[in-house]
Each structure stands twice: as structure tokens, then as C-alpha cells.
Amino acid sequence: MTTTSVCQGLPPLLRAQLEVLYSQVPATECDNCGRCCQLSEEERRAGWVTMYPLYAIEYLNILDFIRTELPEKEDLLNFREEWPLRCPFRDDSLPGCIIYPVRPLVCRTYGVLGEEEIEEAIRRFGRGMPASWIEIFRRWEGSLVCPRVRVTEPEKLLPYMEGRIHYRYMATIEKLNEWVWLPQEERREEFRRISGKERVSRWTWGGFNALTLSPDDWFREEFPAYWRASKLAR
Template structure:
């Protein structure tokens, strides 16, 4: 997915300490509806599936593609050594984590006052303040200003939505079943790894019998 790689390249490269702290949820975070590796856009999900199918053992591949927990406490891709096992294809939400710090957030917010709507700037500051990580080092500071503006303007989300709209999640039979069970015409634009897996990989018999209840209980799906 060339367009996806081009978009990812706009994010400043970072180096993580590799503790895995951002890849599992504390009890407090879980109770406050935080989620790991979310939002995951449809194109990103398919991109990761392709990587899993090419680079993992049959047993591990089956485990990952059969994983249907919608909001797990621990990211299913976190390795035993706390490393990310899909690092080359990790989604945007993981790439942007820690790419800005309190100083760069404040600096970029000030730089765009009077240039962008104040509501966009406030939303940027609020969102990025929750993404700060002192264990992440930024390796491409020259990209920070453009990256911040793209965040403020919603460029990443628009591009991910555009790219994802061109990606089919599964075959026609599954899509018809999804439409009948949910009343929606199109696949979810973004969800979680487990949620997308339930649609793409679960046996059709399971979908027919259980997916409607799974969908009703889903916490991370866009309901609009």
C-alpha cells in the first residue's frame, strides 16, 4: 500500500525505549475506556494482515488472525521481550505516540494561532498531551512542524479514510452477512484488531450465530 507508506513517512521517526508500557492498559486506563492500537483504520488492518501472513509462523499467524477480543488490556503484537512484533507496519496511532513533547506541542500551538481555527488548536493540544512519552526520542525533528500542522488540520485522518475506502475487508458473502446483521452498507472505516478479525476471519457459522451480539456489545465501533 504505497499511499499508506507515503502517509506514514510524514510522521517524525522515533526511537522507543522498548518497555512496552504504552502497549498494555493499567486498571485505571481500562476502566476509563482507553484502548491499545486504536483507532485502527481498515487499510492499516489489511496492511498488517498481509505482514502477519508473510512473516509469522503458521501457529502464531493463526493465533493473531483468530484473536477477536475487541478491547484487550495488552496489545496482541507485544512480544515477550516487550518489543513490537509488527514494528515496520505499525499503525499511525502507534507511530505518532510520543512524537511530540510538551515543549513542541506548545511551540506548534503558538505558531499556528491566527493561522488555524482556535478549536482545532485546542483539540490538538488536548489530544497530543495524552500522547506524550518521556521514553520516546524524536529522530527527525525537521518533520515536527509539518507533522503538527497535519494533526491540527486532520490530514492524517482524511487520508486514512480515503485510502481505507478503497480497501475491501473480506469477500461478498461476508459483506452481505455484515449488512444484514448490522443494517450498515459499508464495512467499518476504523475499529480494533480483534473487531476487524471477527469480521474477516471468524467462521461464517460463528458470524451468523454470534456476530449480532458481538456488534451490539462493541465499545470501539463508530456508530454513526
């Protein structure tokens, strides 16, 4: 396997491995109210972000899906807002998410665990873990609790709890993400000069679009200021 980029699309092997990871998350259903897809100004000031973190491998997966399945939505490739109040993939006319089959891990895990399941995961699988890790797990999963979400694959819950509290999902996606290199080669030297970094591993949909799909003149003239103002690139 070799590293890939936005120009090549996501190789089938990487996509298959990503889908295996996704399949381990219990499926859910909800009332489709869209509250998880949008923020208030107050929530944004408090640091909340929609569809974040988006890993580079997931960005390419979504990009391929739009190009092949939703060509009429290619305007979304021009979306460059780093921290929008509303997820650009939310469509109330459906209603729902237009990229639901390829939604990222952060969306798939939203609402899977309730308060009781979080504490059960700690009791069952947290023995021997540092207290600081337990507290991070409790805070992070607590921020994803939603009473309007219902798990439809309860048989997956226990292994999911164990994987979440031991950070296996994050470790797996970060390992897969090592094979994806953004920006693409023709922008890498300029990006290194602007940022002092070799690559971006996690960002938002708008951030990755600005990095990889913006016109060359915009990238040369506008991206340096965009990068300096960025708060979410990792």
C-alpha cells in the same frame, strides 16, 4: 483503482501510498518499556484503548505482513477480543512489537510531540483555526506525550506539527481508507442485516478479525451478540 477486501489483500498501490504517509511521521526511539502497549482496568474504564483507531487499510496491511513474514504467528488471526488490556502484538521476549515495520499511524505518532512541541505547533500553525479544534488538538496530542520517546528525525518535526494540527494525516488516511471495504462481499448482506451499516472503517485488531476472519458458523451465530456489545466499531 477499485475497492479491495480481506480476501484480496492490500493492492501494491494502496500500500505504497500508505507507506508515503507513514514516512512523513518523524522516526522515534524509546526505552521499550511497553507501557503504551497495555492498560490497567482503570484506564480501560476511563476509555483508553490499545492500538486504536486501527483503520481498515492498516488492518489489511498488518494482515498481509503476518501472512507473508510471520506465518508462525497466524494464531493472531484468531484473536477476537475487541478491547484487550494488552496489545496482542507486544512480545516481551524480543522485547518489542512484532509488527513494528507495519505498525499503524496511532502507534507511529505516539510520543512524537512533547508538551513544548504541542504549544509550539499551536503558536506557529494554529492561527485562524477554531478554538474548539485547537482544544481537541491539545487534548489528543497531550494524551500521546511520553517522556521516554525520543525523535530521531528532528528535521521532519515542523512539517509534522503543521500536518497534525491541520488534521492532514487523518484526512489522508481516511481518503485511502475509502478504497478498503470490510467485511468482504460474501458477508456484506448478513452484516448489513445485523448492523444496519454497509462497512466498518475503523475498529480494533480483534474486532476486524471477528468481522472478517471468524468461521462462518461463528459469524452467523455469535457475531450478532458480539456486534451489539461492541463499543469501538466505526
